[in-house]
Amino acid sequence: MDHLDQLENISVHIFREAYANFKNLCMLWSIGKDSTVLLWLARKAFLGHVPFPLVHVDTRYKIPEMIEYRDRLAAEWNLNMLYGTNEEAIAAKQTFPDGNVDRISCCKNLKTTALKNTLSGQGKRYRFNHEKGKYEVDKNTEPFTGVIVGVRSDEEGSRSKERYFSPRDRSNEWDVGNQPPEFWSQYKTDFAPGTHLRIHPLLDWTELNIWEYIKRENIPTVSLYYDQGEGKRYRSLGCYPCTFPIESNSRNVDEIIEELQSGKLKNIAERSGRAQDKEDGGLETLRRNGYM
Amino acid sequence: MSENKQEQMNIVFAGHVDHGKSTVVGRLLADTHSLPEGKLEAIKQNCHRNSKPFEYAFLIDALKDEQSQGITIDAARVFFKTEKRNYVIIDAPGHIEFLKNMVTGASRAEAAILVIDAEEGVKENSKRHGYMISMLRIRQLLVVVNKMDLVAYKQEIFDKITTEYSSFLKEIKLTPEGFIPLSGMKGDSVANLGHNMPWYQGPSLLQALDQFSLEADRSNKAFRMPVQDIYKFTKFGDSRRVIVGTIESGRVKLGDKILFYPSGKKTRVKTIESFNSQRKTEVSAGHACGLTMEDQIYITRGEMAVLENEKQPAVSSSIKVNLFWLSRTPMTKGREYHLKSGTAKIACRIDKIIRVIDASTLNPLNDKDQIDRHDVAECVLKLKKPLAFDLAEEIAQTSRFVIVDEYEIAGGGIIREEIKDAQSDIRNKVFLRNFKWEKSFISPHTRARRYNQKSTLILITGLKDIGKKEVAKKLEEDLFHEGKFVYFLGIGNLLYGLDADIKDKGAKEKNRPEHIRRLAEVAHILMDAGVILIVTAVELAQDDLEIIKTVVDPAFTEVIWLGEEVTTDISFDYQYAGLEEKDILVEKIKESLIEKGVIFHPW
Numbered sequence: 053m054d055h056l057d058q059l060e061n062i063s064v065h066i067f068r069e070a071y072a073n074f075k076n077l078c079m080l081w082s083i084g085k086d087s088t089v090l091l092w093l094a095r096k097a098f099l100g101h102v103p104f105p106l107v108h109v110d111t112r113y114k115i116p117e118m119i120e121y122r123d124r125l126a127a128e129w130n131l132n133m134l135y136g137t138n139e140e141a142i143a144a145k146q147t148f149p150d151g152n153v154d155r156i157s158c159c160k161n162l163k164t165t166a167l168k169n170t171l172s173g174q175g176k177r178y179r180f181n182h183e184k185g186k187y188e189v190d191k192n193t194e195p196f197t198g199v200i201v202g203v204r205s206d207e208e209g210s211r212s213k214e215r216y217f218s219p220r221d222r223s224n225e226w227d228v229g230n231q232p233p234e235f236w237s238q239y240k241t242d243f244a245p246g247t248h249l250r251i252h253p254l255l256d257w258t259e260l261n262i263w264e265y266i267k268r269e270n271i272p273t274v275s276l277y278y279d280q281g282e283g284k285r286y287r288s289l290g291c292y293p294c295t296f297p298i299e300s301n302s303r304n305v306d307e308i309i310e311e312l313q314s315g316k317l318k319n320i321a322e323r324s325g326r327a328q329d330k331e332d333g334g335l336e337t338l339r340r341n342g343y344m
Numbered sequence: 345m346s347e348n349k350q351e352q353m354n355i356v357f358a359g360h361v362d363h364g365k366s367t368v369v370g371r372l373l374a375d376t377h378s379l380p381e382g383k384l385e386a387i388k389q390n391c392h393r394n395s396k397p398f399e400y401a402f403l404i405d406a407l408k409d410e411q412s413q414g415i416t417i418d419a420a421r422v423f424f425k426t427e428k429r430n431y432v433i434i435d436a437p438g439h440i441e442f443l444k445n446m447v448t449g450a451s452r453a454e455a456a457i458l459v460i461d462a463e464e465g466v467k468e469n470s471k472r473h474g475y476m477i478s479m480l481r482i483r484q485l486l487v488v489v490n491k492m493d494l495v496a497y498k499q500e501i502f503d504k505i506t507t508e509y510s511s512f513l514k515e516i517k518l519t520p521e522g523f524i525p526l527s528g529m530k531g532d533s534v535a536n537l538g539h540n541m542p543w544y545q546g547p548s549l550l551q552a553l554d555q556f557s558l559e560a561d562r563s564n565k566a567f568r569m570p571v572q573d574i575y576k577f578t579k580f581g582d583s584r585r586v587i588v589g590t591i592e593s594g595r596v597k598l599g600d601k602i603l604f605y606p607s608g609k610k611t612r613v614k615t616i617e618s619f620n621s622q623r624k625t626e627v628s629a630g631h632a633c634g635l636t637m638e639d640q641i642y643i644t645r646g647e648m649a650v651l652e653n654e655k656q657p658a659v660s661s662s663i664k665v666n667l668f669w670l671s672r673t674p675m676t677k678g679r680e681y682h683l684k685s686g687t688a689k690i691a692c693r694i695d696k697i698i699r700v701i702d703a704s705t706l707n708p709l710n711d712k713d714q715i716d717r718h719d720v721a722e723c724v725l726k727l728k729k730p731l732a733f734d735l736a737e738e739i740a741q742t743s744r745f746v747i748v749d750e751y752e753i754a755g756g757g758i759i760r761e762e763i764k765d766a767q768s769d770i771r772n773k774v775f776l777r778n779f780k781w782e783k784s785f786i787s788p789h790t791r792a793r794r795y796n797q798k799s800t801l802i803l804i805t806g807l808k809d810i811g812k813k814e815v816a817k818k819l820e821e822d823l824f825h826e827g828k829f830v831y832f833l834g835i836g837n838l839l840y841g842l843d844a845d846i847k848d849k850g851a852k853e854k855n856r857p858e859h860i861r862r863l864a865e866v867a868h869i870l871m872d873a874g875v876i877l878i879v880t881a882v883e884l885a886q887d888d889l890e891i892i893k894t895v896v897d898p899a900f901t902e903v904i905w906l907g908e909e910v911t912t913d914i915s916f917d918y919q920y921a922g923l924e925e926k927d928i929l930v931e932k933i934k935e936s937l938i939e940k941g942v943i944f945h946p947w
Contacts, residue, residue, distance in 0.1 A: 053628075053630050053631070055352050055430075057630075058352070058630065060632075061590065061630055061631055061632040062632075064590075064632035065572070065590045065632045068572045068573055068588055068589075068632065069572065071573065072572055072573045072645055072687070095619050095620070096618070096619050096620070097588075097632070098575065098577070098619075099575065099577070099582070099584070099586060099617055099618070099619050099634055100580075100582070100619045101577045101580045101582065103577065103580075130580070206423055215448070231445065231448075232444070232752055232753055233444035233445070233447050233448045233670055233753050233756075234448045234753070235447055235448055235450075235451030235452075235480075235746070235756060236451055236741075236744045236746065236756065237590075238684050238744075238745075238746040238753065238756075240751075240752070240753060242682075242748055242750070242751040242752075243751055244750075244751050256432070258423060269620060
């Protein structure tokens with residue numbers, strides 16, 4: 053069994069533990085490479101099926117190709133696809149592109165708040181109707197108690213301290229200093245009413261592992277990750293006002309793997325194209341408050 | 345060369361607080377050029393801005409909380425590679441408050457580095473962590489004596505610590521791979537030996553890491569697969585019934601005879617299922633696999649799959665264990681906990697505390713009636729249902745458990761000994777019966793479809809003369825006229841026939857378990873024939889029910905207590921207190937049978 057096999061098997065095991073223990077389970081799908089690998093691993097775990105809803109937080113500032121790709125795979129793979137949006141903040145123009153708030157507050161409004169409300173059921177959820185081929189307001193408003201998320205521990209310092217099964221309190225907050233013990237493949241699967249758990253099957257994967265797996269399994273990805281001839285490509289995907297491509301000539305999966313192995317990107321953080329990380333407190337502050 | 349073809353190893357750094365684990369790790373990363381360019385400078389600048397001295401530990405303690413308090417709160421994971429292999433370095437916190445995080449980090453490791461401060465010497469968490477490393481069964485331990493620069497690189501000091509800690513390790517039966525004198529701050533013996541300790545010939549920490557060996561292949565042990573779930577995604581148009589689980593040890597191939605414990609059910613492997621990969625004919629340890637079976641046997645999450653021709657696991661509801669406690673709330677007698685082992689989760693209590701010891705001194709804490717936070721104890725646990733397991737010496741993976749207190753994992757441990765419980769003998773008879781059972785061509789599933797019912801044992805119990813038999817016979821008659829395949833059996837019907845050899849007035853209590861066992865065996869046969877069996881018996885107790893549930897499938901057993909007054913400790917599914925008209929009572933029972941899916945609405 054090689055290292056990718058090991059990673060795959062641990063992830064599948066975690067998926068199955070989550071599915072066996074949570075009635076109201078969902079998985080966040082950001083359309084990026086990590087959560088798409090996550091989705092693929094779910095199909096591995098459930099032998100071709102995805103027996104829980106996929107949740108996408110649509111900030112309305114996502115690069116259009118991402119939304120097209122989302123809906124195409126939702127239809128092809130028969131996914132139970134949901135999305136939520138902070139419609140109030142957008143209507144009130146409380147966004148960074150509108151010039152009314154800074155980047156961090158914009159993330160809080162369009163991502164963290166939208167996510168919290170979509171998970172709790174307080175915000176409107178739109179569900180993909182496969183027969184009609186379009187989204188409709190979902191009648192089910194039950195809160196999700198288990199949320200599967202594709203964070204990796206090598207992405208950034210605060211993510212390296214995560215558990216596979218990580219509790220969030222009533223207000224979605226993460227108590228980093230007081231996390232439950234987790235050993236011998238025994239996870240925290242019991243939770244008090246009103247609290248929920250984040251489940252992280254990709255914790256042990258690195259950026260390189262993700263691309264190697266995409267190659268091995270032939271997983272479809274959005275073209276934004278590849279150089280289209282302008283010497284630039286996205287390394288991490290987000291909202292277009294705050295996400296910038298890196299200088300790179302990699303045109304396909306093989307070239308990205310080669311680029312990562314060559315060490316060319318060694319000195320550049322993976323999320324360097326994500327402007328919100330650079331503000332004070334950055335990702336850790338966002339994550340404590342419920343950001344992924 | 346592709347990274348995934350390379351070896352990978354998890355290593356934990358442990359030791360007392362402030363002995364410099366994070367510094368050693370930070371230095372290791374810096375000296376092997378494993379850091380992103382600019383990271384070192386950025387942190388140095390940051391320290392300068394806040395006018396505090398730079399420390400290599402800041403590289404690791406990336407979280408803000410940790411930088412301000414100067415200690416590691418959680419076990420961070422750091423990726424690092426040498427020519428030989430890729431490492432995941434787990435930097436475990438040394439502060440006693442965070443022992444649970446140390447355990448979390450260390451349990452994933454194949455080797456441990458224990459850091460001791462040359463100036464401070466061996467402290468309580470040097471020992472406690474050593475003890476936990478032995479308890480977690482991490483095979484390889486290397487001891488690093490750090491901060492040699494603060495003791496002028498004196499060999500005597502290194503030797504003294506080596507002697508003291510070696511004798512401690514000997515007591516807990518751990519043999520270290522070696523001791524290294526080192527300075528994380530100055531860099532001696534980290535990546536290179538340096539010139540300050542000419543008396544030390546090596547290896548450096550870096551060399552010593554590469555000398556660790558990978559875990560031995562678990563595929564050569566007996567096959568063990570805790571059942572995680574049974575998938576049938578009919579909603580998606582998939583008719584496969586797949587038993588899924590991760591193989592802890594051994595291997596399994598198509599056609600193998602497989603057994604499930606604690607139920608003792610037997611079948612053969614039909615297919616190995618997967619998504620987007622080639623059809624496999626064999627799978628081994630480490631695989632999260634999916635198997636279909638030749639028979640539609642009924643099993644649930646929590647059972648353990650093993651092979652018929654290999655060593656069988658132990659099955660009992662009474663176990664002797666070594667455990668460590670992590671929760672602020674002590675573990676006490678009388679309180680109910682849940683034990684999780686493999687995929688089983690079973691309610692349990694402390695039956696007996698044999699001894700409690702202080703892991704930092706190895707001293708026994710005499711006459712303790714509870715297990716406090718950070719104590720280590722040897723005790724007997726009584727489980728509410730039997731568990732299938734192995735002993736720690738045989739298969740480590742299936743001997744491990746955690747204890748859940750309400751919503752939290754509060755402790756963990758390993759099973760040292762199987763203690764026979766009241767059902768052990770009966771259970772062994774049942775296992776043998778199942779192995780030898782000659783199956784007919786007609787499966788239970790086919791019978792259930794033909795009779796339009798789920799074969800079930802309905803036990804009606806309560807005080808003498810409360811009307812059990814009348815209700816039972818009326819229920820039988822009703823179901824019979826509705827076309828069900830149903831049979832009434834009073835326990836007394838067995839007494840003068842099947843039980844004639846043990847029907848001895850003087851030995852009534854002594855023979856009770858055997859009477860009950862025989863009743864249950866009769867029930868088992870009738871249920872195999874597809875019958876809904878209605879049994880009446882006076883004042884059945886929990887012990888009786890345990891025997892019955894050992895012999896017949898507990899998933900197909902319904903217990904009804906008749907009457908207001910409950911006089912035994914039996915746990916029943918339904919109680920009908922008001923003794924109304926028999927007809928109404930029978931209707932109510934039928935309603936609950938419909939609810940449980942035993943019989944179906946005719947419309």
